[in-house]
Amino acid sequence: MSQSGSLSSPSKDSISMGTNSLTGTENLPRDFSRLSLFSSTSSTSQEEQFRCEGHAEHSLSCMKHYLQTEKLCDVVLIAGNNGKRVPAHRLVLCAASEYFSAMFTGSLRESEEFEITLGDVNGEVLQAVVNYCYTGTIEIREDNVEILLATACLMQLRNVVEACSRFLAQQLHPSNCLGIAVFAEHQACTSLLQEANAYTSQHFMEVIRNQEFLQLSVEQMAILLSSDELNVSSEEHIFHALMSWIQHESQSRKPHMARLLSLVKLPLLEPSFLVDQVENLINHDPECQKLIMEAMKWHLLPERRTQMSGARTRPRKATMGKLIVVGGMDKNKGATTIECYDPRIDSWTVAYHMSGRRLQFGIALMGEKLLVVGGRDGLKTLNTMECLDLETGTWTLLSPMNTHRHGLGVAILGGPLYAVGGHDGWSYLNTVERYDPITRSWNYVAPMTSQRCSAGVAVLNGKLYAVGGRDGASCLKSVECYDPHTNKWTMCAWMSRRRGGVGVAVANGYLYAFGGQDAPANNPAASRFDCVERYDPSTDSWSTVTSLTSKRDTIAACLFGDRLIAAGGYDGSRYLQSVEQYDPITNEWTTLASLLTGRAGACIIPISNNTNQIN
Incomplete structure (x- = not known):
């Protein structure tokens, strides 16, 4: 092939001078439609789906770099807890969190503001959550898991909520399971609440020996005693646990005795226990006396048990053997x-x-x-x-x-x-x-x-x-x-x-x-x-x-x-x-x-x- 018909790389001069020639010569036709890039003998259309591996990760990495250098940031989040300012990109926050998506894409006032204060949010946790939106990673520790879980619930970061719930579930112990259950209920973490309640039921005999049990409110105590899942070999343990809780603050708790005693399955206790233990500790409260009489009738009139059956005569699963x-x-x-x-x-x-x-x-x-x-x-x-x-x-x-x-x-x-x-x-x-x-x-x-x-x-x-x-x-x-x-x-x-x-x-x-x-x-x-x-x-x-x-x-x-x-x-x-x-x-x-x-x-x-x- 002659030199005049060859293709060569564009020279720096031709590029810098803005020439229309690829080679710096006038030998090629200016109408590129006359060039054929594919074989004329091919009968099928050629196509390829190209996918760049790591493109999403690279893009997020670049966004994180812009975040760190505070370039192209279009919003500043301010922690209401300590005033810490955290710059960010709205697009990234919206992609990671439904909470921010609703905030920035709707008609809320915050969608027009550059600086947004987020209530009772901790600054360090806010920074960690924003970084998570860019990296997908976050550190969960014993000293931050509760506030991190609360913040993740607020911002609807489901994966972070699940990770924190799993972390807390691994820390369950007879000394803290009641507190974790209360916290999970407050945060509407259903899976963590179920695990905490199941742990409490399984380890009930150990739980009642800890301070958390004695600090339960009346309502919390009522919910606990209502469970048929409590792992006890006898209903006697339930009665003793209730009396221990009442005696911890007897003056304020005794007025609730009858209500809570109604949650103990007295008919399933031996008559001797009813007389020797229960009757001696209820101080002749008339409502409690009625419950004892009901239990005694259960034992004295077995032929009438069908008419007397109810929640108090239905044994807890563990007491059934x-x-x-x-x-x-x-x-x-x-x-x-x-x-x-x-x-x-x-x-x-x-x-x-x-x-x-x-x-x-x-x-x-x-x-x-x-x-x-x-x-x-x-x-x-x-x-x-x-x-x-x-x-x-x-x-x-x-x-x-x-x-x-x-x-x-x-x-x-x-x-x-x-x-x-x-x-x-x-x-x-x-x-x-x-x-x-x-x-x-x-x-x-x-x-x-x-x-x-x-x-x-x-x-x-x-x-x-x-x-x-x-x-x-x-x-x-x-x-x-x-x-x-x-x-x-x-x-x-x-x-x-x-x-x-x-x-x-x-x-x-x-x-x-x-x-x-x-x-x-x-x-x-x-x-x-x-x-x-x-x-x-x-x-x-x-x-x-x-x-x-x-x-x-x-x-x-x-x-x-x-x-x-x-x-x-x-x-x-x-x-x-x-x-x-x-x-x-x-x-x-x-x-x-x-x-x-x-x-x-x-x-x-x-x-x-x-x-x-x-x-």
Whole structure:
């Protein structure tokens, strides 16, 4: 190519002289539209989306430099606390904060002002917040977190609010959790308030030993005592905490005694405690006396508890203890795990393991000892009784029954343990045995009127009830009760349905029967029920209440707190994990956390909070 047709870089002279030539020559055409920059053979349009990495960071860095040198600043913020002046750029503040966006882009007076004073704002914190708008970083310390959080709330810097809330949540301690909760409520920091309240509830017994607790206002004390989440093993601790708070400033606080005492669940305290402790400390206040009388009636008139039930008779979650579900049939032909339910966190965990495979057994609790009675191991029917020490988790053998039994019912009545009916591997049983924990021996008592296997067995008003079950020919709707004083069984009103594999439990002076099946012996897959019946011993009659959420039999049932629990079961095709609780007052079922393992024919029983093995 000839030199005259080449392209060269523009010379300094040509640029400085403002020449129209790129090369300083006259050889190129002046009409650039005649130049082609792309291949003439290309059939598609060429394009590229260019993105400069770090552009936003670089731009903010430049803005921060302008801030530091106070160039192009169009507003000065003045801290009302100490008069510190902080220059800034409105655009940056608006981009980072909805508070400043509303201030500068609306019709507020401040949108036209160069200098703006911000109320009760600390100068150093204001400077830190403005720097955050440029850098996205801010230092949170113990000595600035409260005022920083308050300022961030004012300026609607959500990320800073969340960071400060997390910082304070990490500092929660029994000595400061109440104060942090009050501060969080004042600043409308919902997440921090929830964490502080949860911490206070969990560590209540430690919280009440700190000065913050004694300095609570009446309203704050009322809110605290109203919580059913307080982690106490007994309502006695709540009463003692209240009295400690009142005595701290007795003259000004005693007038509020009745109001606050109404938030203590007095009916759930032992009668001896009511007389020896509560009554001695209330100074004959008539309103307090009414509360004590109400509590005494709860104990004296158990048959009227349905009418007397309310907030004061509903136990706090922690005082209810825990539930354990033992064994049962599962998809592996026999669950050996023992699951434990904690109502405070609504979850199940594996707490123990059975000593071996055992199905269709019964359980009872004597102190901290769980007794597992009878059943079958898959090959033969058992007469053995094992004892699980809930403290140590160890198993021991106790005296065996006189009769091998599976599908039996078990209950404690007046101290002794009763084993009712069942099947011995050959025939259905009507015999009943009683175990004396003092002599550690079994003896027969009067037999039932009917043979019963897989019946529901429960204790109500000092009598032992056997409900439904199967007699070999069919499922039963008959019910009979045993009086230990006369050693006799008498027939009661029958249920409206035949129920084999029925779950039973007692609440507020009534006996409840859950689910079950009415399957003929030659067709065990036939009908299962979701219906629930309630027996009133005062009228010897059954009535229907709200049904379970699903049809099932072999349900594990018990009373837990003031609710009835129905766990697991079999619906004809699946071993169920579902757990429901029934509120006798509202006549409603609600769902709880599911079992870890679906199981049918399991046994369920509440245990106290004193069991260290699972705390």
